[in-house]
Amino acid sequence: MSPPVDEVLLRSVVPGVIGVLVRRGADFAAAEDAVQDALVEAVRSWPADPPRDPPAWLVTVAWRRFLDATRSEAARRGREELVDEEPAPGPVPSADDTLRLYFLSAYPSLTPSSAVALTLRAVGGLTTRQIAAAYLVPEATMAQRISRAKRTVSGVRFDEPGDVATVLRVLYLVFNEGYSGDVDLAAEAIRLTRQLAAAVDHPEVAGLLALMLLHHARRAARTAPDGSLVPLAEQDRRQWDPALISEGVDVLQAALVRDQLGEYQAQAAIAALHADARSAAETDWVQVVEWYDELVRLTGSPVVRLNRAVAVGEADGPRAGLAALAQLDDALPRHRAVAAYLHEKDGDRTTAARLYAEAAALAGNAAERDHLTRQAARLNSR
Structure with a gap:
């Protein structure tokens, strides 16, 4: 055979x-x-x-x-x-061409979905069928998306300089798709980011690679045998991959000493603090808040501020977290879920149950919706 x-x-x-x-x-x-x-x-x-x-x-x-x-x-x-x-x-001579193709596939005028598809085809070498299966869309739909993307970049010179930040955003989008179909997109994103790190010396490329490694190390503990989500605080940390954690921390430290902080390095630093703690209770939440402050400074992102509110709730108590949350638009995705968690932590189970139910109704995927519904049911049963 x-x-x-x-x-x-x-x-x-x-x-x-x-x-x-x-x-x-x-x-x-x-x-x-x-x-x-x-x-x-x-x-x-x-x-x-x-x-x-x-x-x-x-x-x-x-x-x-x-x-x-x-x-x-x-x-x-x-x-x-x-x-x-x-x-x-x-x-x-693949290295130089690989770098050019990264920049071309992540051309700024492409939509995020088109840039991801073109990157997976041109740099990742995946077929249209594999990409369509990974994104759970018909192959014909993905073929049209890729064709439009190629038409968009058809007049771009192969040797034009590209934007590293755009490339990193595309790779992070790939990583966050995780796994579906017969292609593990998280593993593929790590492979491509390693490849990019070998071709370009940039601390944020290293920061993104470290972030991916540290998140991927927790993958086995993220879901229960029945497929349900397991929150970070409840994960069995013995299932975390120590080799990936060690590599991620080493890559991050090498990037941080260059003193050119960027958002991926800051996110990786937060992930490293979680990886370093033996339990959720032993996490250095004060440092986590400090890194979120850096992320807010770098990005101004409302989503970052939302995650910061959770960290403040752990570091300074749930009422401090709720005060930080009150400064944000309650239309933000996951706002109600965060509010429910902080209210439960503050002892207000009735409000928490209601907010968990509301958050479940607004959830963007079935796994998150099921988790939030179970949280509401748990509190109501008491």
């Missing part, structure tokens, strides 16, 4: 292969389509006949697919000179 294709290896060389095609004269959209065709062929043929040099094989097959597509257009467009001969495959 033939061994299965190493899909991680396959996806890791995609940016370099696209880069080779672009340097040979293909536009980004055509190069990306040709590489996707080559990936499909690789999955079909490699188990029975694995190549000695996978990147070179992909370059050769993708270039031929590009030539075939271009030749079919040549008579109408007069572009025969582009397809006269096939250059030798040559080396695949």
Whole structure:
């Protein structure tokens, strides 16, 4: 029986292969389509006949697919000179091309959903079917989204400088999708962020990688056997991954000593404080509040202020947390859930039960709605 294709290896060389095609004269959209065709062929043929040099094989097959597509257009467009001969495959210097593709796929004019889809295709090497399954949408819908994204960036020069902050936002969006379909998007986001960290020296890239590692370390403890959510305070910390925590802390410390604080480093610092505590009660909540103050200064985000109110409630008592919460718009997502938690902590179970029920009605997903409904039922049963 033939061994299965190493899909991680396959996806890791995609940016370099696209880069080779672009340097040979293909536009980004055509190069990306040709590489996707080559990936499909690789999955079909490699188990029975694995190549000695996978990147070179992909370059050769993708270039031929590009030539075939271009030749079919040549008579109408007069572009025969582009397809006269096939250059030798040559080396695949993926790191530089990977960085360019990150910037291109996260182009500022793309919508977040389009940027995510294009990043997963061009940099991650996922097929349209895999991306559609991960986002629980029809394949045709995802194909249209990717086609629109490629049209948007079709006129962008491959060597134009990009915005690291935009790339990081896209990768964080990928990470927060977690797992669905046959692709673990959280693990894929970590892989891509590692790749980006190897290509660009930037403390916020390291900060995002540390944040992902520290959050991912808690993954096994986040859900009960029945699939229900387990809040951070109730998680079995023995299930947390110590290797990921150690790596995340090391990456974070190396970033912080550069004294160029950004929002991902601050978020990672908060995650590290949670990881360092043996229990929720032993968490250094005063430091957590201080890091949230830094995050508020950096972002001004109402969501950050909402999370800060929880930390204030732990550090200074529930009434201090409720006072911080009172300064925020009660239309914020999770506002009622936070208010319910703080009221329960203050001993007002009747108000907490009502707010949990209201928060459940406003929840954005079934798992959160079920958790909040159970919290309301728990208090009402008393």
